[in-house]
Amino acid sequence: MAKKQKSDTWVPDWVIRLFRWFLQTCGWVFLVAVLAALLGLPWPVYNWLDGGGEAAGTPDVIVMMGGGGIPSESGLTRTWQTAREAARFPKARVIVAMPYEAGESAATRSAVQRELILRGVSESRLSQEGEGRHTREQAIFIRKMFDDREDKTRLLIVTSPEHVRRSVLSFQKAGFTHVRGRGALSQAIAADLTYRETVEFLQKPSTSIVGQSMMLRYKFWDNLIIEAKIARELTALVYYKFKGWI
Numbered sequence: 631m632a633k634k635q636k637s638d639t640w641v642p643d644w645v646i647r648l649f650r651w652f653l654q655t656c657g658w659v660f661l662v663a664v665l666a667a668l669l670g671l672p673w674p675v676y677n678w679l680d681g682g683g684e685a686a687g688t689p690d691v692i693v694m695m696g697g698g699g700i701p702s703e704s705g706l707t708r709t710w711q712t713a714r715e716a717a718r719f720p721k722a723r724v725i726v727a728m729p730y731e732a733g734e735s736a737a738t739r740s741a742v743q744r745e746l747i748l749r750g751v752s753e754s755r756l757s758q759e760g761e762g763r764h765t766r767e768q769a770i771f772i773r774k775m776f777d778d779r780e781d782k783t784r785l786l787i788v789t790s791p792e793h794v795r796r797s798v799l800s801f802q803k804a805g806f807t808h809v810r811g812r813g814a815l816s817q818a819i820a821a822d823l824t825y826r827e828t829v830e831f832l833q834k835p836s837t838s839i840v841g842q843s844m845m846l847r848y849k850f851w852d853n854l855i856i857e858a859k860i861a862r863e864l865t866a867l868v869y870y871k872f873k874g875w876i
Contacts, residue, residue: 667853675860680791680813687808689715689722689786693772695765695797696728697790700741703816704790709742711814712788713749722786723755725775727768730760765797766875769804784808791815792863799876 666672694712697704716724726742734740736758739747743756759775762768776783785806787797791813801809870876 663854663857667850667857670849670853672853672856672860675864676792676856679793679795679860679863680811681795687784687810689719689810690784691723691725691786692716692719693725693727693785693787693801694742694746695768695787695789695793696726696742699728699731700745704814705742706745707816708788708790708814709745709749711812713746713751715786715788715812716746716751716755719786723757724751725772726756726758727762727772728758728760729763730758734760736760765793765800766804766870766873769797769800769806772801773804773806781805781807785810787811788814790859792859796863796867796870796876800870803876 692712692715694708697708699705700709712724716722724746726740726746728740728742730740739753739756740758740760743758746756747753757775759768759771762771783806785801785808787794787801787809789797789811794811794813798809798811867876
């Protein structure tokens with residue numbers, strides 16, 4: 631009777647099949663992501679995440695979601711937008727929703743508050759909710775800052791565009807009736823960035839695919855970043871819905 635040959639590897643066959651399936655799935659996901667970035671497909675979803683809340687109304691309170699702090703891209707962008715909204719609505723109170731860092735408290739001014747003051751927001755209008763560690767907690771703690779009779783307070787939430795919908799829904803769930811969001815979007819440079827390369831030995835310009843294509847140089851990579859933000863935010867929305875936070 632012929633002896634059964636032993637496998638050349640100690641790894642079970644099902645593990646190898648699972649690993650191959652995982653690699654193939656990752657490959658397909660990567661190809662779909664690249665194609666979507668080239669076609670600009672993420673933007674309708676991104677714009678949907680940037681929506682939510684009332685379309686109009688003068689806010690009583692402007693809430694700035696802290697982001698990555700100061701300095702950071704999200705922190706500086708949100709601070710710039712918050713100062714702009716504070717100038718538009720001079721009677722609105724401004725609340726920064728961001729955990730206190732070491733050495734900070736309600737009796738001190740955080741880096742975000744100091745940045746807002748530099749941008750023209752009066753100190754008398756500023757306060758900070760520094761206990762909440764995520765959007766749900768921040769919404770609850772800010773709700774506790776108001777008298778129960780003030781459920782008609784109109785809020786304007788300033789945050790990153792992809793974070794607007796979840797923020798609005800979280801504050802509504804916390805008990806605020808009138809909530810709308812404002813996405814703090816980075817401003818694109820308006821100058822013409824296309825260029826022609828010069829062939830040194832011919833001393834004349836030549837056509838450059840890279841120089842003439844904003845997609846290859848910037849938009850494709852920006853779209854990949856947008857896809858990552860969308861994936862993260864959709865996952866967060868599912869999690870918040872599962873937890874009953876929105």
